[in-house]
Amino acid sequence: MSYYFVIVGTEDNPLFEYEFGTSKAGGDGQARFPEQARHMNQFIVHSSLDIVEEVQWGTGQMYLKCVDRFYNNYVSCFLTGGNVKFMLLHQPPSSSVSSTSNPRSSTSTIATNPMSPQTEEAVRAFMLEIYESWVKTIMNPFYRVNMEVRSPIFRQRVAAAGRKYL
Amino acid sequence: MSASKAARVGEEIWKGRVDKVNAELVVLTYGTIVAQLCKDFDSDYVQVNKQLDKMGYNIGLRLIEDYLAKSNTMRRCSNFRETADMLAKVGFKIFLNITPTVTNWTSDNKQFSLVFEENPLADFVELPDDGRAQDELWYSNIFCGVLRGALEMVQMQVEAHFISDVLRGNDTTEMRVSLIRYIDDELPPEDD
Numbered sequence: 418m419s420y421y422f423v424i425v426g427t428e429d430n431p432l433f434e435y436e437f438g439t440s441k442a443g444g445d446g447q448a449r450f451p452e453q454a455r456h457m458n459q460f461i462v463h464s465s466l467d468i469v470e471e472v473q474w475g476t477g478q479m480y481l482k483c484v485d486r487f488y489n490n491y492v493s494c495f496l497t498g499g500n501v502k503f504m505l506l507h508q509p510p511s512s513s514v515s516s517t518s519n520p521r522s523s524t525s526t527i528a529t530n531p532m533s534p535q536t537e538e539a540v541r542a543f544m545l546e547i548y549e550s551w552v553k554t555i556m557n558p559f560y561r562v563n564m565e566v567r568s569p570i571f572r573q574r575v576a577a578a579g580r581k582y583l
Numbered sequence: 584m585s586a587s588k589a590a591r592v593g594e595e596i597w598k599g600r601v602d603k604v605n606a607e608l609v610v611l612t613y614g615t616i617v618a619q620l621c622k623d624f625d626s627d628y629v630q631v632n633k634q635l636d637k638m639g640y641n642i643g644l645r646l647i648e649d650y651l652a653k654s655n656t657m658r659r660c661s662n663f664r665e666t667a668d669m670l671a672k673v674g675f676k677i678f679l680n681i682t683p684t685v686t687n688w689t690s691d692n693k694q695f696s697l698v699f700e701e702n703p704l705a706d707f708v709e710l711p712d713d714g715r716a717q718d719e720l721w722y723s724n725i726f727c728g729v730l731r732g733a734l735e736m737v738q739m740q741v742e743a744h745f746i747s748d749v750l751r752g753n754d755t756t757e758m759r760v761s762l763i764r765y766i767d768d769e770l771p772p773e774d775d
Contacts, residue, residue, distance in 0.1 A: 556607075556707035558614025559621075568709050 418531070419448040420583060421458040421506040422575065424551070426563040427499065429466060431459075433566040433575075440580045450508065458490075462504045465492040469502060479548075480541050483532060491531040495544035497551065503544055507531045543582040550574040584656065586668045593676030596653055601677055610706045617722060621711070628719035635721070639728020647733040650674055659737075663762050664688070666739065667695050670730070679703050683758075699723075699756040702749075710750050717752065721745045730760060738766045 424433040436448040436458075450458065465485035472481055473496055485492040489511065495503040509531055530536060554560065554571045584592070617635065624630040651657065654673050660666040667685045675681050681703060687696040704723050710716040721727075727743040734741045740763040747753035 553707055554709075556611070557709050558611065558618040558707075559709065559711045567712055570709065 418444070418510065418583070419450050419508045420579065421448070421450070421462070421508075422547075422579070423459070423462055423504050423506075424566065425462075425466065425502040425504055427501060428563055429463075430563060431565075432501070432563065433571070435572065435575050435579075437576065437579045437583075439583055441583065446580060449510065451511075458506055461485075461487045461490050462492060462506050465494070465504065466502070469494050469496075469504075480544055482537050482540075493537075493540045493544075495541075495548065497548060501551075503547060503551075505540060505543070507536075507540075539582045543578050546578040546582070547575055550578075584660075584665065584669065586672065589668045589672040590676075590682070592654065592656070593673040593682070596673070596677045597680055600653055606703055606706070609703060610708075613704045613725070614708060621716075621720070626711070626713065626715065628716060632719075632721050632724045635724035636728040636731070639725035639730075640732040641728075642725070643729040643732020643734075644736055646678070646729060647736045650677070650733065653677055663692055663739075664695075666734070667697075667760070671697060674733075694759065694761040696746075697758045697760060699758070702756055705750055705756075708750055721748060722750050723748065723756070726758060730758075735766070738768070740764050740766055 418439040420437050420439070422433075422435045422437070423431055426432045436450070438444055438447045438449055440446045464487070468485045469481065472484060479496050479498075481494040481496065483491050484494045489508055491507045493505045493507070495505075497503070550571055554566060554568055555562075557568070560566075616638075617631070620631045620634050621628070624634070650673075654669075654677065656669070656673075660669060671683050671685050675683055681699065681701055683697040683699045685695055686698055688694065702723055704725075708722060710720060710722065721744075724745065727745065730743045731741055741760055742763055743758055743760045745756070745758050747755055747757045749756050
């Protein structure tokens, strides 16, 4: 499974981007997006923002689970209190597309099935960990609202959370 | 007063006689001041350091009074070593609840280092990554001014500056304090 994680500010501007792959089930943590489709990730996530805005006031939850799907790409979202959106696009390896025919199957691992409850839980844990680091990062007095996050420490923490849960 | 007694006194005052304030309030307030200074001086960090030192100096001039009232030690320190201990174990303790380590004395007992294991001003802080802040800005420089101001009011002229800071990627946060001279009591000028 390949992941593309992006933080979107309150003006729908990207603040932080990170690509990684699964570290579970023998994954090496490298993203394997097909080269000719990699640039599409931003578009797919951007288009999901409309759906996020539709559902964000309905649930009362910060974690909106999987909000959108575009072919083999699944987009999960987590909202912070300040309406900053953590968007995670996951793309199972194309060889395992067959498993999506039974999307609620609980037997498959998070590495192959983006709709399973285990995946939802893993993404929730991932998002919560990042949320914690995020709060610390924006408490930095030199950070302004909606400014791009360049902190190498934050990037390391996101990478660590990715390795730990996904 | 011995070092261990000073530590006890500091602990006691901190527990009983000091109003506490939320740590994050302090972090954010001080952080905002520094960030605003950086903005006002167009990231001229040398100027920012100077301003912080000046602000600290003005705090120190008055803070010493509060320190003397709280610590109730109306007695001069017998030497500069004792001053350093009181500073670290009572002064820093009652105002910030930290106890920097006093170390690296020179042989003439006129210079020492304060090593800060923790720095309540610097939580959450990452210096701007403009390539200069890491080399030029002393984020906690206000401390230097505070020491200078406070000690001046008790007849000690000192010079204080940071020589390392964990925010810059150093292993420790260390401030060097040197005694320049004891200021002699001067007679007021004659009336006529």
